Amino acid sequence: MPIKYYFVMKKDKISLKDIANSLGVSTTLVSLVLNNKGEVHGISKETQAKVIAKAKELNYMPSFMARGLRTGRSFTIGVVVSDISNPFYSRMVRYMEDEASKNGYTLLISSSDESHNKESKLIKMLIDRQVDGLIISSSQPNLSFLSDVEASSIPYVLIDRVFEDNLNVNTISVDNIQGSYKAVEHLVSQGYKKIAMLAVTPIYVSTIRERIDGYLRSVDAFNLEYGSELLVELDFYNLRQSILNIINSMILKPEPEIDAIFAINNNVAVECLKSFKELGIEVPQNLGFISFDDIDLYELTSPSVSAIAQPLETLSTQAVNMIIQNIENKTHEFQQMKLDTELIIRESTLRE
Amino acid sequence: MPIKYYFVMKKDKISLKDIANSLGVSTTLVSLVLNNKGEVHGISKETQAKVIAKAKELNYMPSFMARGLRTGRSFTIGVVVSDISNPFYSRMVRYMEDEASKNGYTLLISSSDESHNKESKLIKMLIDRQVDGLIISSSQPNLSFLSDVEASSIPYVLIDRVFEDNLNVNTISVDNIQGSYKAVEHLVSQGYKKIAMLAVTPIYVSTIRERIDGYLRSVDAFNLEYGSELLVELDFYNLRQSILNIINSMILKPEPEIDAIFAINNNVAVECLKSFKELGIEVPQNLGFISFDDIDLYELTSPSVSAIAQPLETLSTQAVNMIIQNIENKTHEFQQMKLDTELIIRESTLRE
DNA sequence: TTTTTCACCTAAATTGTTTTAGAAATCAAA
DNA sequence: TTTGATTTCTAAAACAATTTAGGTGAAAAA
Numbered sequence: 001m002p003i004k005y006y007f008v009m010k011k012d013k014i015s016l017k018d019i020a021n022s023l024g025v026s027t028t029l030v031s032l033v034l035n036n037k038g039e040v041h042g043i044s045k046e047t048q049a050k051v052i053a054k055a056k057e058l059n060y061m062p063s064f065m066a067r068g069l070r071t072g073r074s075f076t077i078g079v080v081v082s083d084i085s086n087p088f089y090s091r092m093v094r095y096m097e098d099e100a101s102k103n104g105y106t107l108l109i110s111s112s113d114e115s116h117n118k119e120s121k122l123i124k125m126l127i128d129r130q131v132d133g134l135i136i137s138s139s140q141p142n143l144s145f146l147s148d149v150e151a152s153s154i155p156y157v158l159i160d161r162v163f164e165d166n167l168n169v170n171t172i173s174v175d176n177i178q179g180s181y182k183a184v185e186h187l188v189s190q191g192y193k194k195i196a197m198l199a200v201t202p203i204y205v206s207t208i209r210e211r212i213d214g215y216l217r218s219v220d221a222f223n224l225e226y227g228s229e230l231l232v233e234l235d236f237y238n239l240r241q242s243i244l245n246i247i248n249s250m251i252l253k254p255e256p257e258i259d260a261i262f263a264i265n266n267n268v269a270v271e272c273l274k275s276f277k278e279l280g281i282e283v284p285q286n287l288g289f290i291s292f293d294d295i296d297l298y299e300l301t302s303p304s305v306s307a308i309a310q311p312l313e314t315l316s317t318q319a320v321n322m323i324i325q326n327i328e329n330k331t332h333e334f335q336q337m338k339l340d341t342e343l344i345i346r347e348s349t350l351r352e
Numbered sequence: 353m354p355i356k357y358y359f360v361m362k363k364d365k366i367s368l369k370d371i372a373n374s375l376g377v378s379t380t381l382v383s384l385v386l387n388n389k390g391e392v393h394g395i396s397k398e399t400q401a402k403v404i405a406k407a408k409e410l411n412y413m414p415s416f417m418a419r420g421l422r423t424g425r426s427f428t429i430g431v432v433v434s435d436i437s438n439p440f441y442s443r444m445v446r447y448m449e450d451e452a453s454k455n456g457y458t459l460l461i462s463s464s465d466e467s468h469n470k471e472s473k474l475i476k477m478l479i480d481r482q483v484d485g486l487i488i489s490s491s492q493p494n495l496s497f498l499s500d501v502e503a504s505s506i507p508y509v510l511i512d513r514v515f516e517d518n519l520n521v522n523t524i525s526v527d528n529i530q531g532s533y534k535a536v537e538h539l540v541s542q543g544y545k546k547i548a549m550l551a552v553t554p555i556y557v558s559t560i561r562e563r564i565d566g567y568l569r570s571v572d573a574f575n576l577e578y579g580s581e582l583l584v585e586l587d588f589y590n591l592r593q594s595i596l597n598i599i600n601s602m603i604l605k606p607e608p609e610i611d612a613i614f615a616i617n618n619n620v621a622v623e624c625l626k627s628f629k630e631l632g633i634e635v636p637q638n639l640g641f642i643s644f645d646d647i648d649l650y651e652l653t654s655p656s657v658s659a660i661a662q663p664l665e666t667l668s669t670q671a672v673n674m675i676i677q678n679i680e681n682k683t684h685e686f687q688q689m690k691l692d693t694e695l696i697i698r699e700s701t702l703r704e
Numbered sequence: 705t706t707t708t709t710c711a712c713c714t715a716a717a718t719t720g721t722t723t724t725a726g727a728a729a730t731c732a733a734a
Numbered sequence: 735t736t737t738g739a740t741t742t743c744t745a746a747a748a749c750a751a752t753t754t755a756g757g758t759g760a761a762a763a764a
């Protein structure tokens with residue numbers, strides 16, 4: 001491996017002072033002009049033009065740190081999700097990035113891996129970095145861990161995963177209960193009767209709780225066989241094995257107890273699909289299959305996978321807008337938004 | 353939508369001064385102690401203990417901006433990729449995040465959408481934000497656009513997409529030429545003879561260039577039918593249609609000109625898979641199929657997709673380590689790393 | 705001629721650190 | 735009794751911006 005040493009002359013940054021000195025004016029004046037406060041402070045047109053020209057000539061860029069120190073603003077929004085490599089979150093974050101950038105904000109993104117401890121640390125770190133606001137998809141069960149955020153008086157919005165109705169908090173999420181209901185309803189309409197929900201720990205995450213709730217309501221409403229016995233809680237850290245167990249014990253037998261699976265999220269669904277492939281399970285003939293969350297690959301599997309899609313773009317852009325409103329208005333006005341899901345019917349639930 | 357107004361008392365932040373005042377010492381002393389320079393500056397053990405205790409008691413957190421202003425450091429690494437929602441990059445970024453965090457750094461991630469203009473702006477933005485280093489997967493053809501970075505004397509590393517061998521730049525990438533060669537070699541070994549490469553604009557991106565190069569070399573080496581006529585450059589902004597055209601004009605005919613497709617990256621591959629599905633093309637019977645890049649969904653499609661996998665984790669963690677070395681050593685020592693790819697054989701290239 | 709008004713500009717404080725250069729106090733050596 | 739070390743600490747500058755409170759000089763009004 002070739003190695004070389006170089007010594008680069010550090011070109012020092014242009015500051016307000018440099019502009020001011022080279023024009024023989026004060027830094028105050030330069031600052032005012034460059035912040036579009038020239039008019040209101042009665043700086044003459046010519047002086048303004050000179051300043052602007054000089055700034056351009058010297059390629060002036062304000063110091064982020066100096067400005068941040070003085071104003072307390074960073075034009076940065078902290079984002080905490082469980083895992084940026086999960087396609088659900090990477091798409092979400094991408095929408096956020098675009099919306100934030102439109103408004104002159106940048107994102108500081110971090111992954112909590114569903115760990116409370118890590119999540120709290122990340123939030124602390126983001127606050128230290130003086131983010132102007134936080135968008136959090138929390139893995140915590142309730143607001144208590146948010147004490148850091150509350151104490152800091154930084155505005156935040158909970159996205160996707162929200163806590164018990166709390167009017168003092170910004171939230172944006174989808175109607176998970178209704179979404180689950182739609183999924184089961186669709187399976188029922190296709191003639192499936194023994195519908196299992198494969199949920200996953202930790203069940204205190206609001207989306208999980210609500211989706212289970214929706215499932216249980218629909219089981220009641222449609223008076224399904226076995227009832228809630230077919231609600232299975234898989235171990236998050238042992239997804240693969242626990243799914244194989246279910247399949248072996250409840251499906252691969254002469255009189256299967258399950259004729260359709262409703263996967264609670266894309267993680268579970270992907271593992272299911274792998275198992276189906278491995279064990280040669282025929283979907284939708286032997287087993288109906290539907291998933292909460294809609295990810296790209298559902299279109300490409302055989303059969304393609306029906307899903308309950310969340311309006312990701314709206315979710316993301318609205319979250320960003322909410323937080324920016326809070327940041328810029330300085331008024332602490334809280335909003336709660338709940339969006340509808342969409343049933344996407346593909347091959348995995350269409351029995352011939 | 354319920355709305356409420358709240359007025360939160362802003363708990364102001366604890367500064368060095370607060371600690372200093374409450375102990376009747378100078379801020380200098382407090383700063384030294386909290387930066388572990390107490391010993392070397394001969395601060396007495398008792399005073400040190402008092403300061404540390406007080407800092408903990410008051411829950412002191414240094415101001416990121418003040419520190420950054422004074423030291424010129426931000427403990428932030430800027431990352432520019434073409435699209436964070438592309439699974440290749442979202443996984444890459446995730447590995448980077450973990451490695452950076454181990455070393456006390458945070459990432460500032462942004463997507464360029466393959467636009468030169470946007471990429472330049474992002475880099476400028478990141479420099480403004482005083483990142484300590486940059487990791488760039490550039491869509492530019494050469495170094496010229498990097499003048500901003502060079503001028504700023506911020507260390508950077510080019511990842512995945514690197515330019516002509518340049519010993520004055522940090523680079524880390526895979527051996528794309530060898531990777532392409534392996535793919536074709538494998539197809540040949542399976543009896544495919546009319547192997548098309550579906551490339552994509554812009555072809556000046558180094559990975560594209562090199563993969564094409566590797567394809568052409570192997571076409572030569574194996575003396576393949578049609579030779580380089582089967583190299584197709586698809587339009588990035590019109591992928592879907594251009595792929596359908598190829599399939600209709602070159603495959604769906606009695607005497608097809610193509611018996612295997614080598615997709616130059618996951619974007620192209622995904623569109624191919626969609627088209628195959630739509631048009632009912634049987635892979636691998638009628639058509640062999642392999643892709644550069646290995647993404648999760650290749651395991652789940654039917655047939656599963658063979659691929660040339662990049663060592664993503666190594667790529668990412670090494671990039672982070674390179675940049676941190678550069679940041680912390682202050683010596684400008686450039687490294688070039690080229691990693692090997694791995695051929696992953698799945699169903700899409702296994703003709704019965 | 706003095707006062708007021710107006711247009712245009714600036715000094716200095718402030719933000720919270722780090723760091724340089726040196727001060728004060730104590731004790732030992734000369 | 736002065737000098738020199740040694741230990742322990744501090745004042746003040748620097749980083750680069752924003753902002754408050756006001757200054758200056760010329761023209762207009764009294």
